Amino acid sequence: MALLELAVSTLTQGLIYALLSCGVYITYKILDFPDLTVDGSFPLGAAVTAVALTAGVNPYLTLLLALAAGAAAGLVTGLIHVKLGVRDLLAGIIVQTALFSINLQIAGSNLTVERGVATIFTAGPTMALFGGLSLLYRKLVVALILTLAVKLVLDAYFRTKSGLLLRAVGDNSTLVTSLARDKGSMKILGLTVANALTALAGAVVCHEQRSFSATMGAGQVVFGLAAVIIGTTLFRRVGFVKGTTAAIVGSIIYKFCIQAAISLGLPANLLKLATAVLFLLILVAGSARKKGGNIHAGAAARSENL
Amino acid sequence: MKTKKMIKTLFAGLLCGLLLLALTACGSSTPVIGISQYGEHASLDNCRIGFLQGLAEAGLTEGKDYTxxxxxxxxxxxxxxxxxxxxxxxxxxxxxAIATPSATACYAAAEDKDIPVVFTAISDPESANLTGGNVTGTSDKLPVTAQLALIRRLQPEAKTIGILYTTSEPNSVSAIAEYEASAPDYGFAIEAIGVTAQSEVTQAADALLARGVDCLSNLTDNNVVGVLGAILEKTNEAGIPVYGSEVEQVKLGCVAAAGIDYVALGRQTGQMAARILRGEAGAADIPYETISEYGIYINSAALAELGITLPEDVAQTAVEAGAQ
Structure with a gap:
């Protein structure tokens, strides 16, 4: 029982943070843009949500507010990079740094939401549908619905004309230019969507944890990159698996690794080391499964993916 | 074929992961106390040590009554x-739960099953919303007026007190407000500089010294305390004393502190937990407690180096925390 519950809550975490890894998938894998805005837009979503929930805003509406706030953050990063010509890494750093102060301005300070306040996991409509489930399973179902919805919308978008152009920006930006499209505006669009998703992840975490803390964004870029790389490495040879699925699976695996490292009962200070070893094992296992023994081809494929 | 193999391997991996979790997830019949500490840090460690002492003092034996x-x-x-x-x-x-982020995380995780949560090392349980429900604990609010009185005794001529703090730590922000409210009563002005990360602390210390403060006073701010050694190097060079907020900081070289004994705070928390474990009271029935006693800790070597003489009456009640 305990094991099942632990698996359920870890899976829930993986699904919630998958919203963020889908965002990072867009910037890192599709746009080839290392976006550091994430460390700021993730807590931004949580800050907006904490304030809105405390003020009595409808819990479902807070998700839209967070999406809008995150989109604005991504838009700013995009504008700074494309219009002002600031390098990609630096544009992200600038916005991330600014957001640290902005988040604190929005929330006042670290903010917690009382248990009495309804969240997307406890509000009326959720209870009407899934009231029979315990909170643990309700969280899983709601997270699953949200993540699947985002995945399906993204997949559908990638098939549209605009989505195809977006995918071309990272792979072959000359093509975009030759089609008389502005690759700059496609980059801005991608960053906007990615950070909207990141802020949505922050919002759901805030609903789940009932708190916003200014430092909750630390390390989220690293998490997002790790999740995307783990996911895409594992599914590299499976053609039909979509990138969004890979990002979601990567996020779930990441959270299971952390929980496994915690559960190993190692001395606390070795937690990160244990996590790192688990990641390495997964990546090596993922890369080792290769038809034939052509080392060079394998290495080339690896370096292309990592 | 490849796909099948891939899925197989994936499942094998997941199973291994689950087994790994199972290894430690199996419970025994003795009740388990889960201690979630935010990080390794002398004060937080002392809370945990005290917590276990408190349980022992209440007559509970580890291994027999709890694990x-x-x-x-x-x-x-x-x-x-x-x-x-x-x-x-x-x-x-x-x-x-030791420190606020761990407490909010534990409290959120406990919501479904209504597991009691006992926290410690939280300055403001009210603002952290840790007061209703199946939760209680101890607060480590700083004895600010006692600290101001101590500084006045040791430096009768001092005018301004410099304080470094992290703007995102609510504990620090509320302590600054209290310092600013009480300082005029003791004839002090406060010069506070806020930072957002540990890497900015030493620069902020330079800025404070440049403003000509007469001394520095510390809060229990994790970022600032984490680089206390570097701050002390600068202040010692400038001949400016630094006052700590608890005994560990005085051990590191602060001249003195009116501060909390975190082991005592932990003990108090452990005794509360023992009452809950025995079923004598629910966490919801026990209001959170703020430690009222504080100790005066001094570091004679640091005092001597800065040429500060300790008044006789202070010396009698103070506890030497520096190297003997």
Missing amino acids: VDYQNAGFDDNVAIQIGQRFSANNVALMC
């Missing part, structure tokens, strides 16, 4: 969340 599952988040909020979930899944009898 401990101690976890440490390494100052990572996201890890703190997963630690809380582990405790909840394992149906621990009680969660002990």
Whole structure:
């Protein structure tokens, strides 16, 4: 029982943070843009949500507010990079740094939401549908619905004309230019969507944890990159698996690794080391499964993916 | 074919992961206390040591009456969340949360099963919303007026007190407000500089010294205390004394402190937990407690180096915390 519950809550975490890894998938894998805005837009979503929930805003509406706030953050990063010509890494750093102060301005300070306040996991409509489930399973179902919805919308978008152009920006930006499209505006669009998703992840975490803390964004870029790389490495040879699925699976695996490292009962200070070893094992296992023994081809494929 | 193999391997991997979890998830019949500590830090460690002492003083024996599952988040909020979930899944009898991020994570994880949460080392349980429900604990609010009185005794001529703090730590922000409210009563003005990260602390210390403060006073601010050694190097060179906020900082070289004994705070918390474990009271029935006593700690070597003489009456009650 305990094991099942632990698996359920870890899976829930993986699904919630998958919203963020889908965002990072867009910037890192599709746009080839290392976006550091994430460390700021993730807590931004949580800050907006904490304030809105405390003020009595409808819990479902807070998700839209967070999406809008995150989109604005991504838009700013995009504008700074494309219009002002600031390098990609630096544009992200600038916005991330600014957001640290902005988040604190929005929330006042670290903010917690009382248990009495309804969240997307406890509000009326959720209870009407899934009231029979315990909170643990309700969280899983709601997270699953949200993540699947985002995945399906993204997949559908990638098939549209605009989505195809977006995918071309990272792979072959000359093509975009030759089609008389502005690759700059496609980059801005991608960053906007990615950070909207990141802020949505922050919002759901805030609903789940009932708190916003200014430092909750630390390390989220690293998490997002790790999740995307783990996911895409594992599914590299499976053609039909979509990138969004890979990002979601990567996020779930990441959270299971952390929980496994915690559960190993190692001395606390070795937690990160244990996590790192688990990641390495997964990546090596993922890369080792290769038809034939052509080392060079394998290495080339690896370096292309990592 | 490849796909099949891939899926097989994936499942094998997941199974291995689950087994790994199973190894430690199996419970025994003795109630488990899950201790979630935010990070390794002398004050927080003292809380945990005190907590276990408090349980022992209340007559509970580890191994017989309870077992401990101690976890440490390494100052990572996201890890703190997963630690809380582990405790909840394992149906621990009680969660002990040390420092605010761990407490909010444990409290969120305990919501479904209504597992009691006992916190410690939280300055403001009210603003952290840790007052209603199946939760109680101890608060480590700083004895600000006692500290101001101490500084006045040791430096009768001093006018301004410099304070470094992290703007995102609510504990620090509320302490600054209290310093600013009480300082005029003791004839002081406060010069506070806020930072956002540990890497900015030493620069901020330079800025404070440049403003000509007469001394520095510390809060229990994790970022600032983490680089106390570097701050002390600068202040010693400038001949400016630094006052700590608890005994560990005085051991490191602060001249003196009117501060909390975190082991005592932990003991008090452990005794509360013992009452809950025995079923004498629910966490919801026990209001959180603020430690009222504080100790005066001094570091004679540091005082001598800065040429500060200790008044006779202060010397009598003070505890030497520096190297003998």
